[in-house]
Amino acid sequence: MRPAYKQILEAVVVTAELTGSELSAHAQEVMVDDLMAYPLDAVLQALTRCRKELKGRLTLAAILDRLDDGRPGADEAWGVVARALGDESETVVWTEEMAAAAAPARELMMLGDKVGARMAFRDAYERIVSDARSERRSVTWRVSPGSDAERRVAAIVRAVELGRLPAAQAQLLLPTQAVAERHLLLTGSVMTEQERRAGREHVKKLLGMLRGGKVQVARTAG
Structure with missing residues (x-):
């Protein structure tokens, strides 16, 4: 048995037990096979979060939702998107999922409903990210340039510093x-x-x- 496979399997078994989840040996193997597509450290951290946070049964979706694959959490993502929707001079560097989830929030933001826009974004973003992770799509960052050249420079340089570009x-x-x-x-x-x-x-x-x-x-x- 490969070391990484064994580590993930052991973590899955422990997490299932601590969350009161019943997983057959076959279900455990299938879950580990799916998780092997992701970096080991990220998977183990996601399982640790599941042990601390899950109130229901352990599922692959619950693990993937907590997987740090470079995609920001919903709150961090909304902070970026809110600036883009509220100020056309602002340059943002965002993921494909952030850009897609911004669409349902845009109209509400224009109507002044910031709370509704945030909720609409969160719902869409979490669904789109979950789909992307299930399909094992890697994160892709892109630039949405604003009209202010100085802010554009600052945003692009910052994205390089963060390893996003x-x-x-x-x-x-x-x-x-x-x-x-x-x-x-x-x-x-x-x-x-x-x-x-x-x-x-x-x-x-x-x-x-x-x-x-x-x-x-x-x-x-x-």
């Missing part, structure tokens, strides 16, 4: 003016003042070339 992808999403932040993501070091000046001059030249190109295209089109 790779640096290479983040560089492509940064505004042209974010020279220092792009340098930081590329090299891991802060720019010197001389490098900052050189970067600003380079950006000015690029913007000038872009403006010139737009004018030329407009004249040709005319």
Whole structure:
């Protein structure tokens, strides 16, 4: 028996006993087989939470709901989504599940019903996340850019720091003016003042070339 399989099986047996759940040997094996698709530490932590929190019988869904697979909990996710729904200038980095669950909350938020929006989001988010975990889909983060360039830079850099976006992808999403932040993501070091000046001059030249190109295209089109 593989060490990881044995650890999970033992944890499942103990958790079932402590929650008053009756699982046949076959049911235990099937449950462990399903849980083997996830990182060992995450599974053991989820089972520990089940032992502390469950008031009903142990199920695979209950374990998956407590599995830390990189997806935020409903409260943390709502904190991000609420900012996105309430302020178009705000840039948010969110998961596919957060974006999908924001849809039923958007209209309620526009009507000023913040409590209803939060409840609608939680219901949708927990259902969508549960489905994603059952289907063993890995978490995917993406950027929903707002109109404020400075906030966009801060949100993207923060997402890299949290490990939610790779640096290479983040560089492509940064505004042209974010020279220092792009340098930081590329090299891991802060720019010197001389490098900052050189970067600003380079950006000015690029913007000038872009403006010139737009004018030329407009004249040709005319």
